[in-house]
Amino acid sequence: MVSNQFDEDRPEGWWKSAVVYQVYPRSFQDSNGDGVGDIPGIDSRLDYLADLGVDVIWLSPVYRSPQVDNGYDISDYRDIDPLFGTLGDIDKLIHDAHERGIKLVMDLVVNHTSDRHAWFEESRDPASSKRDWYYWRPAREGAVPGEPGAEPSDTPAAFAPSAWTYDERSGEYYLGIFSPAQPDLNWENADVRHAVYDMMRWWVSRGVDGFRMDVINLISKPEALTSGGPVPVDLSGDVSNGPRLDEFLAEMNREVGLDEHNLFTVGEMPGSTVETAIRATAATRHELKMVFTFEHMELDHTADGTKWDLADLPLPVLKKNLAHWQDGLAEAGWNSLYWNNHDQPRVVSRFGDDSPEYRVASAKALATVLHLHKGTPYVYQGEEFGMTNLPLHSIGEYEDVESINYYHQAKKAGLDEATILKSLQVKSRDNARTPVQWDNTANAGFTTGTPWYTLNPNYASVNAKAAVADPDSVYAHYQKLIALRHSSPVVREGRFELLLADDPNIWAFTRTLEGVTILVVANFSSHENALPVDGLPELAGAKLLIGERALEGVTTLKPWESSVLELA
Template sequence: MSSPHETRVLPTGRVLRREPGWWRSAVVYQIYPRSFADSNGDGIGDIPGITAKVDHLAALGVDVVWLSPVYASPQDDNGYDISDYEDIDPTFGSLADLDALIDALHARGIKLVMDLVVNHTSDEHAWFQESRDPASPKRDWYWWRPARAGAEPGTAGAEPTNWASFFSGSAWQHDERSGEYYLHLFSPKQPDLNWENPEVRQAVYAMMNRWVDRGVDGFRMDVINLISKRPELRDGPTVPGRPFAWAFDQFSNGPRLEEFLQEMNAAVGLDERHLLTVGEMPGSTIDLARRVTDPANGELNMVFTFEHVGLDAQPGGTKWDIAPLRLPVLKQNLAAWQDGLAGVGWNSLYWDNHDQPRAVSRFGDDSPEHRVNSAKTLASVQHLHQGTPYVYQGEELGMTNTQFADISAYRDIETLNYHAEAMSQGLDPETVMHALSVRSRDNARTPVQWDDTSHAGFTEGIPWLPVNPNYVFVNAAAAVADQDSTFHHVRRLIELRHELPVVVEGRFALLLPEHEQIWAFTRTLGQQVLLVVANCSSTPATVPAGSLPDVTGARLLLSTHPGAASPELAPWESRLHLIG
């Protein structure tokens, strides 16, 4: 039974209070520390840099900061390869710096959610180093397996299964010291933990409890649905021309996933302490997400679904196999999740994050003519579905994809591995580079554009990743000064969420599901109806007569085109009407 609220005094002396269900009306802001703000001129963002910018977050009105990993790490995957869960990497600062950030955020009424990366560790973590000894008590903390029967260890085809890694190549790495292979669904420097071992689980829960005791308000759980694998480890189906098979059903959403999540919830007191929990769950179904987020099951508050960010890829292909996306397909997909979780579970709402290209370039129109209204319109649609919105750093500024002319400019391990594999297979270089320009994770990782000074005010040094050249006109200083900017539109959307219960609790209904330009829906709570109508195209759109609720006497809450009242919507125009 959870308490009505949790109130306690932090080591800093500040009082922390969390109410039940507070995250339903909250807006989360994700910070990718490496690219947010650099305080010491080394070209890499850090925790003191974040602390110096908390007033920007307070002015935007967000309730929560989700901090991508700042733990000790060799930085093979920019911090998602953790070598010590309970220390801060010197690249980003110190534990004292993190305490100061927590205090600065809490002083402004903003909570902090940490990234929890426990499907895998770094191969430099002490646990893994111990496990390399076949006689070690920690041998079973990871997935060690012998070579395939009859095969010579370390040779092609000797891997225990034919599974492909998310980052290209085999998901198995031969370790000469051990004489066996270990599983790594991502980089070889990210060996997978074996959650079947109860000692692993208890070590993870103990670590989580120590972070909560330090003042952390919740966890974003990286690829959490991969922690339960199918113990038989069967081969996946082969595809001509590809030596390794995609075997997602073998290592995701396994038979013990919900058991592990329930055990974690109880051991850490996730519900009892009113912590925000969101699980990154690629390949999750609506039914699974509904169960996982059903409060009666004691698992998670919400999950990140990936269906909508996979709709612009070729069926059966990879993220690099780009396909056109029709608006009806996108809006009907999100509506299915709204309907599927309604009344029981809870949705997370996002366009952008550190792994996805910039939304205004991907789903909108980032041309100088339409960028601002396009970013505003996408924000309106996102924030007014039912669920908890996530704003990725720079999204409130309408930041766009970047353009790198040469592979040498990229830093992302997934991008570099794909390019090398594609070139080895003889794919067209121009086609490959175009795919990178559209899909690479580095699009989201270029430094935040604070002003129009050198390196966009991100650093006094040389940034680890080049700043997008459009920083001279797309930057925070300009956006905050312009009351008609994307920043202020997002700020007003956040204010509406805090002011109007219909935004949080209202029932969702999609309108005009087949319309190729217009995204329209209602949110209904009692006698009150919120109507959202948006032209998600770069040409004018006419609303079919009689297709939307009558807005006579309704209150226009927010519009991308103030003063517009005709039935025709301008390019990337959105309107929010409150009826009743």
């Protein structure tokens, strides 16, 4: 087990009062003019993050990688990609963040590696001791290896037509449920697991305070997927939460000392339910601290479609879903709270109103309801000052592999261009990956060179410098919300109760702890709405904690108005 000098700075349960800030390094801050964000660039902005008040930086992958999937294809877990800097740079970032009271969490991508990882290169030899570190299978019976239709099964990959890729040197196929460049590790092999744990201990010894675990609920796979039989497997649900998942997570916790060192852990677990989240996060099971749920991110597409099949999202559906998770994890487990990340479009464009008139107010309302739920909030870079989706008009302007693949598949299926481009504009991951808009100078202050990707043209007015200078900005609102979480036991631990569940415009709930009640009220529309008398507690004498007004005697809420009140 690792003996860690940083343990004293991680008291029991510290993550319950923490606010996490996700950095997508490629787009955060460039320090050397090559147009790509890097680790020294992140270091240069630590004071900005400290002033915001965040407690943790979650750093998206900076490991050595061919960058086929923007770093989620790792070729060396113990080195930094030269695109982002050096091991010395990451050591300095950890030190400088700790000096400011900010912890650093690394992205852990261990469902798969890059096809250029030394482990995979060795496994291509059928006689290698690492052959079983990945899933190798022969062509289906009677088929010619390498020919169309010879794949061991009909399972599609997330970013490719098939999850099975033929390797001529091996004479067999390997499994990669995301892309051929990302072969899946075989977690059934104990040597694989312990190599991963050893790598994690190595990072902990360097001062890392925990891990965000990429698609961690895919590491245990059903036999139907890995056996190589011709039966198709649905990637939307069949491959997640396999039979040994809890066993593997508990073993990881024990072998790395995740609980022993009070390390921060959050598992990305697509397809999970409240029940699976409870199993993974209940303190008595010693697996993870929290998981990312995806249910609320899947409500604005058709029930039988993909993320690209757009559908209206009534407010009651959204707030009831979050309440379902609040209630489900109230007694066991812990919630993660997020609107944005590197895979999701900008929330002010998605669930708010990004027009110049209502962008600020709707960004504040979205932040208010999220941060006042029970759980650990996550802020994605630029969210804290209201960055919006990127206006793109042709497929040639997109960079994201998922978006480009969808475009070509949809065209092949006969969808018209306008429908495809509308879906991309709303849901593409590129919306989250534009460079951070630091100021209104050339390239938004992101780089002195040519940015690796398109800047949002609204950076002249929507930028961090302007927001920091404005006491009524989205940034100032986030500062208040973060400070309230730090100071208020009710916000951290209070019981949640949804009010006005079926109201189509008003989002209201209470948080209660030891006789203290906080009421949150927000108008989730771009028009005035009556403040309901029935269904809300008595407002007389309420103390305004955050917002414009205390609402006593108020009959109508302004568009996107939000208030946080302590009831008398």
